[in-house]
Amino acid sequence: MALAPSFGPRLDLRQSQSLVMTPQLRQAIQLLQFSNLEASAFIEEELLKNPLLERDNDSASITTMETPAPVPTEPEMPDAASFASSGMMPDADKAPLDIDVSNVYDAGTGADGYGGGMAGGDDDWNPVDALGAEKPNLREHLEQQVRLTFSTRAELAIAAALIASLDAAGRLADAPEAIASVLGVSLEQLEAVRAKMMRLDPAGLFAVNLSECLAAQLAEKNRLDPAMQALLNNLEMLARREMRALLEVCGVDAEDLADMVAELKRLDPKPGTGFDTEPLRPLIPDVLMRPAPVTEEGQSDWLLEINPETMPRLLIRRGFHARMLASASRDTRGFLSEQMQNATWLVKALESRAQTILRVSAEIVRRQDGFFRHGISHLRPLTLRDIAAEVELHESTVSRVTSNKSIATPRGIFELKFFFTTALAGANGEMHSAETVRYRVGQIIAGEEPKNILSDDAIAALLQKEGIDIARRTVAKYREALRIPGSAQRKREKQPA
DSSP, X not given: OOOOOOOOOOOOOOOOOOOEEOHHXXXXXXHHHSOHHHHHHHHHHHHHHOTTEEEEOSSOOOOEEEEOSSOXXXXXXXXXXXXXXXXXOOOTTXXXXXXXXXXXXXXXXXXXXXXXXXXXXXXXXXXXXXXXXXXOOHHXXXXXXXXXXXXXXXXXXXXHHHHHTBOTTSBBSSOHHHHHHHHTOOHHHHHHHHHHHTTSSSTTTTBSSHHHHHHHHHHHTTXXXXXXXXXXTTHHHHHTTOHHXXXXXXXXXXXXXXXXHHHHHTSOXXXXXXXXXXXXXXXXXXXXXXXXXXXXXXXOOEEEEXXXXXXXXXXXXXXXXXXXXXXXXXXXXXXXXXXXXXXXXHHHHHHHHHHHHHHHHHHHHHHTHHHHHHOGGGOOOBOHHHHHHHHTOOHHHHHHHHTTOEEEETTEEEEGGGGOBOEEEBTTSOEEEHHHHHHHHHHHXXXXXXXXXXXXXXXXXXXXXXXXXXXXXXXXXXXXXXXXOOHHHHHHHHSOO
């Protein structure tokens, strides 16, 4: 006999775990994603709100790490002793900043966190209106154009170094030869990038002298003819008002020379000053990197530290707290207890943030040691997952650590994201950075003889002999990314006239 199903109300007890986004957790995640300057602004706000916090101006930085320079086949993380710090390295399993928040319930409690330019709970904030709220400065204006002009990591690195070298007038403060030497690239490669950047808006930037600056502006207007070029080559004669000599040098009559001089006066000799309402802000690194003293075995390591100029240390005023607590009322005691909890949490969160950034930066430096020693041709393939597995952090944590942060190295200042590249398989199982292979394609084409122009198939064959497993279509893709024409057009261009 079948029993009829019974329908009715039931009371069941179930146990489950969930992670609620508390105000402190939201602040911790924001702190990790902030650059040092943003975190410093957040700290300034906390100093104003919490009487138990004070800035430590006397003690040396405790956020220093030494990382072994030689890159082993299987890199190892440094132990706690490698931290030049009085504090202990946070446990990877207990670090409050290492958390995946992709599936976390946010109770919307409105943490008292520094917004850092994000919505941050402001219901009136409109991202469309915010786009035009602030005019970008010259650096930001140029970086936007660079991203549209260049596609390879080598070109982007050169462009970033050129932007960093601009002075207030828009000229290069460092010689192109010096910049090329620091980056480990050829002068010809740097000049090719600089020539394109001199045509960016405003035209005439990145010049080494006044003549070159004015020539770029005239070329943009299609007014750089041989007579005008001759005038630019002899600006010192124009300054001395040697007009008769200039007539002979330029091969024009007096009326034409007067028109040429008038056209020069309409150009901007300092294109960098007319754009910004404020001086060009330098790119301030979050992490500093320098060579360590050479060991007895002849090895040289790298030292990393959080930039102390941008990241102040905090101290808790425990003596002041004890004195106030002795004669405080109940309400005051409650206030002091809450402020002590907030201060203790913030100090620990900042120390954990610093150590997490150093752990990730140290592993990046260890993996890319060849780049720092030999240049961009030695950039290795690297992913967020590689770093996360090595330092035992969640991949999303590594992503937050490397966002909006830069490192000052002997080769210049780079964003941490710069060092992550895709990989190509090698013939012997070794992996090669796609950026390095693209750079090698450019090198091969630059070195080909006019009578022996290489096809994409021939370039692929050469790379395969070097141990790089690459197909012809991949060579073609990299060549096009470098804006290099095909073999037929190169053959026509390199034929003697």
